[in-house]
Amino acid sequence: MRSDGAVWCWGANDYHQVGPMDGDVTMPTAVPGVTGAVAVVAGAWHTCALLTGGQVLCWGRNNHRQMGNSSTEAIQATPAPVADLGNVVALGAGNDHTCAVLNSGLVRCWGRNDAGQLGDGSFVSSTSSPVPVVGLAGPLLAFALIGLIVLVMLRWRLPDDVPRFAARGAVASYPLSAGPGEPAGDDDDPDDDAGDATPLRWTDRRIRPWLLAGFIGGQAQAMMLGVIGFLILDRLHLRLKPDEGAAITGIVLMAGAFATLLAQWGLIPLLKPGPRATVLAGAALGGVGILMTGVAGDLHAIVFGFAMASLGFGLFRPGFTAGASLAVPRRDQGSVAGMTASINGSAYLISPAIGVLLYNWHAMAGYGLMAAFCGWLLLWGWSALKQDQPVG
Incomplete structure (x- = not known):
């Protein structure tokens, strides 16, 4: 110079x-x-x-x-x-x-x-x-830090899960699952003596398979949501057109939302599958949809694959939640509800970042891991999850 x-x-x-x-x-x-x-x-x-x-x-x-x-x-x-x-x-x-x-x-x-x-x-x-x-x-670290702060605040400020007062009334079956249609309990159930209740633990054999299923499936769904925007930009060549990419990403996410509502407001009430069937069917559909999205080369294929995966996860989440809830008596419903909520939230702390990292290395590395989670859940859950009870 x-x-x-x-x-x-x-x-x-x-x-x-x-x-x-x-x-x-x-x-x-x-x-x-x-x-x-x-x-x-x-x-x-x-x-x-x-x-x-x-x-x-x-x-x-x-x-x-x-x-x-x-x-x-x-x-x-x-x-x-x-x-x-x-x-x-x-x-x-x-x-x-x-x-x-x-x-x-x-x-x-x-x-x-x-x-x-x-x-x-x-x-x-x-x-x-x-x-x-x-x-x-940075955004990813900031979001993870916010999630950690929320968990600490919840643990610090929320009251104990152990009920302080005995419940009253009858227990009805979970409305989105197979089970008896009539009330399943009464006020004199000896299991509801809160004074003698042992706190429900994460390692409890009744709920452990359901929580593990929720954790694995939740990671796959969180990764899928974290990566889909990048896939759209790459497959449709929109890296230099961010506004158009954002609009198309919104369309794809909307299709996924409709598929999720179809599962939870349509298929589950209509077919009345039990928790085990719902989880396994959701894992199968989720895995197939993820693979279809991973290999999609145009907008129509991306929308179809993402919608199918969302349909699967729309079945899976209510299934694992209902399975954990129905595995314990009513005195433990507060505890198991907190556990399933924690499982659902934990998936979004780090999994989206891992999915994007793998996708950046190779597109099918990220989508392959998501599909592997769904495949493992299907094979493992077939024997590990408790058989659904027939509708009475």
């Missing part, structure tokens, strides 16, 4: 990282279009210059969106401005990414992100526009 703000470069020019000149440049040569430069940084195959007004120009290889603009060309030979970036006071470049320090003290980065180079808390493989570095306040 010269004192007059011109930039001169030389060397290997395989991807026009030196400039628009053809071939390697053996002598220092002015880069056309760059004036008023105050700093120059170079990555492995791209170069960027900081101008006096706080703007940034980049040129060279663009396979990981190193140019920081909407260009989809693999090579950008002439310097072009980085989009949505100004008031820059310093630059730094890695092999395939670049970071800028703003006059406010904030840092924004763009380019390759397969190893978290951009520091935004995401696992997106690359980004074409500068994103803020948020470090430990």
